[in-house]
Amino acid sequence: MTYIIFLIRSSIDDFRRNKIRTFLTSLGILIGVSSVVLLIAFGLGLKQYIKGQFESLGTNLILVVPGKILQGGSLRAGPGGGSLGGAQFDEKDVASLEKARHLRSVAPAFIKTVTVSYSSTAEVGDLFASTEDIIPVWNLEIESGRLIRKTDISKRSKVAMLGPQIAEKLFTDKEISVGKTIKIEGQAFKVIGLLKSKGGSSGGQNFDSFIYIPYKSAYTFNPKKTFFALYTKSMTENDINEAKQEISTILTKRYDEGDFSVLEQKEVLNAINSIFSMLNTILVMIGAISLLVGGIGIMNIMYVTVVERTHEIGIRRAIGATKSDILYQFLAESIILSLIGGISALILSFFVVLVIQRFFPAYIDLLSVIIALVVSSFIGIVFGVFPARKAANLSPIEAIRYE
Amino acid sequence: MKTLKLLPDLPMVIPFMIRLQHIFKEYETEDEKLIVLNDINLEIKKGEFTSIIGPSGSGKSTLMHLLGMLDRPSRGKISINDKDVSKFDDNEISKMRNRFVGFVFQQFNLIPKLSVIENISLPAIYGRTNVAYDPKNKAKELLKRFGILDKANALPNKLSGGQQQRVAIARALIMNPNLILADEPTGNLDTKNGNTILDLLGELNKKDKITVVLVTHEADVAKRTKRQIKIVDGRII
Numbered sequence: 079m080t081y082i083i084f085l086i087r088s089s090i091d092d093f094r095r096n097k098i099r100t101f102l103t104s105l106g107i108l109i110g111v112s113s114v115v116l117l118i119a120f121g122l123g124l125k126q127y128i129k130g131q132f133e134s135l136g137t138n139l140i141l142v143v144p145g146k147i148l149q150g151g152s153l154r155a156g157p158g159g160g161s162l163g164g165a166q167f168d169e170k171d172v173a174s175l176e177k178a179r180h181l182r183s184v185a186p187a188f189i190k191t192v193t194v195s196y197s198s199t200a201e202v203g204d205l206f207a208s209t210e211d212i213i214p215v216w217n218l219e220i221e222s223g224r225l226i227r228k229t230d231i232s233k234r235s236k237v238a239m240l241g242p243q244i245a246e247k248l249f250t251d252k253e254i255s256v257g258k259t260i261k262i263e264g265q266a267f268k269v270i271g272l273l274k275s276k277g278g279s280s281g282g283q284n285f286d287s288f289i290y291i292p293y294k295s296a297y298t299f300n301p302k303k304t305f306f307a308l309y310t311k312s313m314t315e316n317d318i319n320e321a322k323q324e325i326s327t328i329l330t331k332r333y334d335e336g337d338f339s340v341l342e343q344k345e346v347l348n349a350i351n352s353i354f355s356m357l358n359t360i361l362v363m364i365g366a367i368s369l370l371v372g373g374i375g376i377m378n379i380m381y382v383t384v385v386e387r388t389h390e391i392g393i394r395r396a397i398g399a400t401k402s403d404i405l406y407q408f409l410a411e412s413i414i415l416s417l418i419g420g421i422s423a424l425i426l427s428f429f430v431v432l433v434i435q436r437f438f439p440a441y442i443d444l445l446s447v448i449i450a451l452v453v454s455s456f457i458g459i460v461f462g463v464f465p466a467r468k469a470a471n472l473s474p475i476e477a478i479r480y481e
Numbered sequence: 482m483k484t485l486k487l488l489p490d491l492p493m494v495i496p497f498m499i500r501l502q503h504i505f506k507e508y509e510t511e512d513e514k515l516i517v518l519n520d521i522n523l524e525i526k527k528g529e530f531t532s533i534i535g536p537s538g539s540g541k542s543t544l545m546h547l548l549g550m551l552d553r554p555s556r557g558k559i560s561i562n563d564k565d566v567s568k569f570d571d572n573e574i575s576k577m578r579n580r581f582v583g584f585v586f587q588q589f590n591l592i593p594k595l596s597v598i599e600n601i602s603l604p605a606i607y608g609r610t611n612v613a614y615d616p617k618n619k620a621k622e623l624l625k626r627f628g629i630l631d632k633a634n635a636l637p638n639k640l641s642g643g644q645q646q647r648v649a650i651a652r653a654l655i656m657n658p659n660l661i662l663a664d665e666p667t668g669n670l671d672t673k674n675g676n677t678i679l680d681l682l683g684e685l686n687k688k689d690k691i692t693v694v695l696v697t698h699e700a701d702v703a704k705r706t707k708r709q710i711k712i713v714d715g716r717i718i
Contacts, residue, residue, distance in 0.1 A: 084606050095594060393590045396551055397652065398579020398607040400572050475552040478590065 085410040092383075092411060093418075100415065103379045106372030107419025108426065111454055114365035115427040115446045121361055123440035125354040132346050138182075138315045139215065140322055141341045142167070142175075142308040142329070164337035165329070166304040174328050175310060180321035182313050183211035186293055186305035194289060196248040196260045203244045205262065206288040207296030208309070215309045216276075216285065223256035223271035230270075231292040238262070239271040243286035263299060267291060318342050369453065372419065373461040380412050380465035391469055392478025405470040412462025413455055420454025499525045499548060499660070504557035506543050506715075517543045518554070519715040525694060527659070530686040532695040532703040535712035542664055544712065545696045549582045549662045550574050579608045583653025585682075587665035589645040591637040591652070597624070598633045601652045608656055616655060623651035627681070643674030650681060654691075661685060664696045679705055 093100040144164040165171075167186065175184045188207040193200055210226050212218070218225070221242065230237050238260065245252035248260060255269050276285040297303055312321035322340045329338055341349070384391075391404055424447060434440050506518035517540045525531055525548070535541040546552040547559060550566060559566040561581070569577065584590075591600045598620050605616030624630040627647040629640075637645055646666060653661050663682060667675030683705060686693045695706055703709045711718050 081606065081609065091594065389590075390592055393592055394603070394607070395575065396549070396578065396584050396590070397604040398575055398656070400575040400607070402572070403575075403607055473552075475546050478551070478586075 085406055086414065088407065089411040089414045093415070099379060100418070103375055104415055104419035104422065106375035107369070107416050107454055107457065108372075108423045110365065110369030110372040110457075111420045111423035111450045112427050112430075113368050114362055114453070115423060115442060115450050116430060116440075117361035117365050118358060118446045118449070119427065119431050119434075119440040119442050120438070121354055121358040122443060122446075123438060125350065125358075126441070127439045129347055129350055132343060132350065136215070136311065137343050138312045138318060139343045139346075140181075140310045140312060140318065140325065141339075141343075141346060142310060142325060143306070143339050143341065144337065146336050146339055165333040166302070167308055167338075168303050168305070171308065171329065171332070172305075174331075175308065175325060178321070178324045178328060180312050180317045180324050182311045183209075185209045185211035185215060185309040187212065187307045187309060188293055188296055188300050188305050190296075190299050192263050192289070192299065194244070194248065194260055194262050196255075196258060199248050201244060201247045203247075203289050204287055205296065205299060206290050207293040207300065208290070209293060211311075212290070212309060215311070218276075218285075218290070219274040221272045221274045222253065223269070225271055226290065226292055231294055234294045234297075235292060236265065236267045236295055237270045237291065238267040239273055239290040240269055241273050241286040241288045241290075242275045244289055245269075245272055262289065262291070265298065267295075369457060373416075373457040376412050376415055376458065377461040377465060379415075380408060380462055381468070383411070384408065384465050384469040387469075388472060388477050388480040391472055392474055392476070392480060395472075395474035396478055401470040404472075405466045408466035408469045409459065409462050412466065413458030416454045416458030416462075417451070420450050423454075424450050498527055498562060500558075500560045500563075501547070502558045502560075504547065504554045504559065506540070506547065506552075507555045517715050518547070521557070521715075521717055523710065523717065525660075525692060527692055528686070528690055529708060530683065530693045530695075530706045531708040531710060532697055532706040533710045533712055534697055534700065534703040536698055539712045540715040541696050541698075541712050545662050545664050545694065548660070548694060549584055550578050551584075575607075579604055580656055581659050583650075583656070583658040583661045585646070585649050585653050585661060585663040585666045587668035589637070589642070589649045589669070591645055591648055593637055596634050596636055597629070597640070597648050600637065600648060601655055604652060604656050619655060620651065623654055624648075627651060641674070642670050643677060646670060646674070646678050647681070650678070650685075654685070654689075658691065660692045660694065662694050662696070665698070666695070667697075667699075667702060675702075 144166065146164070169186075172184055172186050175181060178184075185208045188205075190205045190207075192203060192205045194203045195201070206212075209231050210228050213225055218239070220239075223239075226237065226239055229235070240248075240252075240255055242252060245255045249255045249258070252272060255272055258269050259266050260269055261267070273286075273290075293305070310321070310325065312318045322342060325340050326335070329340075394404065424442075427442060427446075431440050431442055501521050501523040504518055504521040504523075505516065508515040508517060519540075521544065523544075533541045533544060543552065547554055550559075553567065561577070566574070566577075591597075592603070595603065598617065601620040601623065602616040605619075621630060621633065624633055627650070629644050629647055632640055632644060632648075637648065640648065646669075650661075661682065666678050666682070670678060679702065682693050682695065685691045693706075695702065697703050
């Protein structure tokens, strides 16, 4: 124990004597570890955000999309529109799925970017056409006016609910939007409801800028009458498997099994997890490059230190230090040097994340802290071991003669 | 780690003896073979006060390094208490140096960044917990005995040459060695300080019963020891 304290103390004493060198060397590690920790923090934040969005949809959600998305739990293609190929869902599928015993609701979804105008103001917005069943799925809440009803769908009413962001753009005061008539691609729609804000976007879909209309009323914008996805809900959480089976049975009557995917929330979350673990790996690899550079910096400086201290090594050997004693001394120095960088990086990242959290849901988890500490110790060992071995293997007599 | 039978708890019980038989030390350069030590046969008994005297380049320092196990011979056998040193690995030899030998160098060879007391205690750290006393206390006792206790926390460069050499002797003594090897210990000192150091080494031999081997090129210095070994061109004459 005293021996370990001795090693740590002598290393720190040496750093005190070479403050600038110590600072610059650990700066390399600091930059490397910070980039890894921050990239993980961003990745985790983004993942948590998107997962949160899906989790709020409820565990009995079953998403039906064209193409084969999940195969054996791994990802083959990202979820998206009909561009993937495969099935093009239409009203027939909606109708047949609505008859399914295990399904509580079926909401087809169609998205299109449209021009929307009110008096002389024109804006670009995202049209989201579906049924009233999408409201609980997306957890949409009304600020003023009313939500879309079942009768709006069947009557093909030209009504719209506005997200607060698009409402603000169109009307100087969004509160007055309800009851007004807006034009979507030249067609008149009556604003029946203003939605509550669902919070910021993260590069993905921004719910606040959507214009929600009944899907049947959107057929003029959707002449093929197809949908990019069907949001369905099973009767209860317990009959999800039966529901999925039923959906597959119904759809295989029309399509090949490979032309569509039936995903429950768990699978969507798995898909998100696999996308983000891939993304994280790439990010960490990028960060690792700077760590490598930092490690080489440590190695370089340790080699210089060994040469500078050759005579001292000789003295230590003469009074009884073993090869291992010398090895440990230099290894302790490189590890501590690297750890100083790693710990400073954690502190720096912590503050950076604190600031960034105002705009972006980044966060540092325990794993990042452990990774930072383990990786920097590891770098200290890997890049310190060669100089330390050189020091340990010096011949005592030649070292003590070295001036 | 192997226990060294050579490291008894009470070193005084076993008579300490170092024996060199047919020792050669050679260096090969590109065009010639340099014979630094040529068939050295030598025995140093426990409690002896011996000097090795010779002109510069005679091989006396190399001989001292071999006695202190800092270096290995090219050929020949060195035994300590009848154990063949060549059979020991680097680790064991380091431990031997730590426990049995105290070095005193011409250049003092203190570690400049460590305080006086840290320099003196350093061998005890490398000896791990093998000492029955508190190294710091023992270091203070030695400093007191050598009249430089007030310098305990000073850095070596704040000390005079004579003081530094006394610190070096204190460091050599911290592990209660059997053998002190002093390589031109007065070489960097004026006559007065040199004499103090030589008196001290004599005292350590006489009072503390430590075997002392002194390497010097000065006949006056060598005269102070009971036994003198003369070495010229790598041979004892």
